Amino acid sequence: MVQMMGAKQTLYDSFAEVAKAVAHGYRLQLLEHLAQGDRAVEDLANRTGITVANASQHLQHLYRAGLVTVRREGTRRIYRLNSGVVELLAALRSVAEAHHAGSQQVIRAYFAARDSLEPVSHDELMARLAEGSVTLIDVRPADEFQQGHLAGARNVPLAEIEAAVARLDPEIEIVAYCRGPRCVLSFDAIERLRARGFKARRLAEGYPEWKAAGLPTGQSDIASIP
Template structure:
């Protein structure tokens, strides 16, 4: 294949997208951005990075067509370019889960030890919600919850669990969700709730996947 052929030019652009995904910080930033439309400052704080470093990562992701941005006063806010970005991240995760031994070791060594029970599917949760058989718990930070959440979900972060346990119906199964399939917050919340005698399980994925599936969403 000639280096100046149209196919080579296309593959070069595809490679640029793949390169943009090739850093753990950038993958995590995409997960944070998928929750709403955060500012650079908020993303830097959430990721534990400097604003300058965060801006560099975001610029690379935007140039690769994975992010869009808008000016909001003195702040720049970022969002996923479209839902195909979330689908791309999901496929990346599934390929790694199936074919990378190190990923399987991490999942089995940490995540499944934290919660060996099968998570609740979106369809199952929707059916339980319709019959009033479940309490849905959103354990993300308040700003992410306000940007969009599963209808009727309570927003209780990990640090608030003990002080707000009385808000949870002990006769209901509690289904907790977070930012995505491997968001540690939901694993830790479910473990904490079980040690306090509540019947708790995780949603199979996170809020962004729920939204992209076309399921009902509320904003606050």
């Protein structure tokens, strides 16, 4: 790599810099949280369980690579995902799940029994929502729901699902979604709902993918940053 650096070489190196930014477990986690909505450094650090200083440096790495932007809001800095990043992560996940042995192994270990919950596609959900034949629930925490959610969804955080069961119509099929295709919240929700006799399925993707596809979303008008 220490060479004369022709045009080609430098362009590939530049693209590689962007790839390096997504080539770390913590940064992928940060990006997944940012895909749910804008977030401050400390908030992200708490959600991911890494120290503030470390999160700060990883976020700056993402910033230099052009994956996020920052704005100040009083004493905190709010990071936001750039356009195209959700698609990049989707392409990465797709290749990993299709061909990478390590990823397949982890998925088999943690999602094996659950893959029988045949998921619902975007198109199918749109059609069923139009005819009013499903109840759509968002099982993410309330603050994430408030920052943005699928149009027509009802927030039922996983923690409160047992209590909410009483208010759900057992005759109507339930579709649950959460942060993304490999987020465990909705897997758990489906299992619990089925255990109570509900007909429940899982949306194949999460809120970020739905939004990136340009499908209808809603947003609560409550203060966006917790």
